[in-house]
Amino acid sequence: MTTLGDSFHVYDTTLRDGAQREGISYSVTDKLAVARLLDGFGVGFIEGGWPGAMPKDTEFFARAAAGELTLKNARLVAFGSTRKPGVRVQDDKQVRALVESQAPVVTLVAKSDRRHVELALRTDVAENFAMVRDTVKFLVDEGRRVFLDAEHFFDGFAFDPDTALRTLESAVEGGADVVVLCDTNGGQLPLGLAETVADVIARTGFRVGIHCQDDTSCAVANTIAAVQAGATHVQCTANGYGERAGNADLFAVVGNLVTKLGLDVLPHDSLAESTRVSHAVAEIANIAPDTHQAYVGASAFAHKAGLHASAIKVDPELYNHIDPGAVGNDMRVLVTEMAGRASLELKGREFGIDLARRPEALTNAVRKVKELEAGGWSFEAADASLELLLKNEVSELDTPPFRLESYRVVLDHAVDGAIVSEATVKVHVAGERVIATAEGNGPVHALDAALRKALLPHLSWLDGVHLSDYKVRILTDQHGTDAVTRVLVESTDGEREWTTVGVHGNIVEASWLALCDALVHKATRVRP
The missing domain is CATH 3.20.20.70 (Aldolase class I)
Structure with a gap:
């Protein structure tokens, strides 16, 4: 230059x-x-x-x-x-x-x-x-x-x-x-x-x-x-x-x-700070970063089509115009209904799961992802749920930290207009059957509170895990109260964030599935 x-x-x-x-x-x-x-x-x-x-x-x-x-x-x-x-x-x-x-x-x-x-x-x-x-x-x-x-x-x-x-x-x-x-x-x-x-x-x-x-x-x-x-x-x-x-x-x-153009217009190595500085300025401006912004957007080097993933597996430069690291960004492979074997194999590699040597597990995972995506699930924004799915296919998933027996959520609408949700969960954790009840400002909040109340005495790490975002989408293939609901839950432990997904005709059940995945994913990262 x-x-x-x-x-x-x-x-x-x-x-x-x-x-x-x-x-x-x-x-x-x-x-x-x-x-x-x-x-x-x-x-x-x-x-x-x-x-x-x-x-x-x-x-x-x-x-x-x-x-x-x-x-x-x-x-x-x-x-x-x-x-x-x-x-x-x-x-x-x-x-x-x-x-x-x-x-x-x-x-x-x-x-x-x-x-x-x-x-x-x-x-x-x-x-x-x-x-x-x-x-x-x-x-x-x-x-x-x-x-x-x-x-x-x-x-x-x-x-x-x-x-x-x-x-x-x-x-x-x-x-x-x-x-x-x-x-x-x-x-x-x-x-x-x-x-x-x-x-x-x-x-x-x-x-x-x-x-x-x-x-x-x-x-x-x-x-x-x-x-x-x-x-x-x-x-x-x-x-x-x-x-x-x-x-x-x-x-x-x-x-x-x-x-x-090969013009060295910045100090040495400064270009690699592009993504960090872009997002920091956006934070100060109180504007969400543009995920599709050239060079620095989260999707700038994200590949969705299976054809792309096949080529990337051979050589990442085949479908990236530059090395993403040059601007401080990362390449991502998105797993959707368009995904093929190469996409899942690359995604597994990100998670430390070797699917290349387990062709039967890879085949089953591809089939399951396509079936779930056809039913409304979306894994491109829910890496944590996808990681659990892949680990389950290769039998690398540890015993879940808890097992649900049942849950119940009721809504109390008082005469004065106050609305209170109450949830009761029955779970098995650490060899015990635990029943817990909690209130919340909505059915999902109450369910989350009851689950935490039941598990916290047995899972000390749970106190550091918090829900940081909750998104609901009504899928458009069906209409009205019969529509399928997709819920994305973003969780954090203060050091990292992860996103899980749940899909069901009932919004509470969809939320429950996403909440459970969030805790199970965290459990896989907790050192004994």
Whole structure:
């Protein structure tokens, strides 16, 4: 790979442009935490926000300057606009706020579409050029490195190329290091965008960057196309967060740059942190990670079809475009009704079960999985239940920790409207017959409580096992009260999580099957 240093910029705007996504509202503490993650990941520039325009952003830069943010790889960037029309740059309060932020780098946004200059700014293009030149020069004289975001550049270039190019020239005349061509409306497609980028570079010789919105689902492709056309500065957001459909996804962009174009745009070994950082940022943003996100999604290297699994068993590279470990992800084989012998054999290998030497057990397991899946069971999200099924087929399953005799659940609806569920279980555990009764805020909760009450005196490890998620789906092949119910139970012991499944026409029985599998699975992992 080529080591690029400052000759190529990975510029992150998660904290400013990414924060415009609907549903995201970072606190200042959140912003500091995200900045540390991005710096650790190795981006070159972190845009912290718009000081002077947003109170939280002003506080963010103040706390960063006070020592709460120490960056090892990145330089902090303040974002803002050029001076207002007819106002001296030294008198513009927002320009002064950019200096007061103490950020070493400033990115200025400027109109580059003649229509926006005349209709939105209500000034003429000559004044707009002066606004750009004056503000850039003022900040450079203040010791700041300056980038220019040429807003609406591609639309403006198509409408009036002279105005768009002269906007860039004004910034460079003022001392800007990079002029960033922005697809602000997100309407560009890769081939046309690349032609424009190449044309701009050929005409000007300027250092060009790219900023793409994702309104055509082409933000990542457009960004890569711009790099191939000569851009050496890419602006992205973690997980593609941003206004409307979002921005170019940082992890997909750098994944492509490193693994496809051979550009060493991150510090050594940083790419392997992609999945961890992606999920950590999602956690702070309070947004569930996109399981189908390129490179870092949980399903990015998950294979479902039996044909894929057959090839993967021979060589994983046959159906993976890169080694999943390169971006900190893992390959998974999903077992469904589409599964064949190779899928189950690979899955067994994950569990430490050698099915290759037990062809009869493998045949029976394939048949059983297909039969169960036809009846509504789903193992692709319930590895723990699948592991128990495979262990049972090869007679590796230990004696279950308990055996059910019977259970009963009743619902008490009082006159005052209070609803209480009560469950009684009769189980055999450790050679004893135990009867326990408990109440809960629903039949499943009551059943779980009664089971725990019965087992806890005999299974000390049970106290550390908790249900962390419970999902119910009514299968669509049947309707109404006769429909089949599938229940997924996610459990945790504080160190690991596992998911089990139960299917039945009765939701309580489906829940019971999933709950029992969860405890039996844990029992197989408890050391004597």
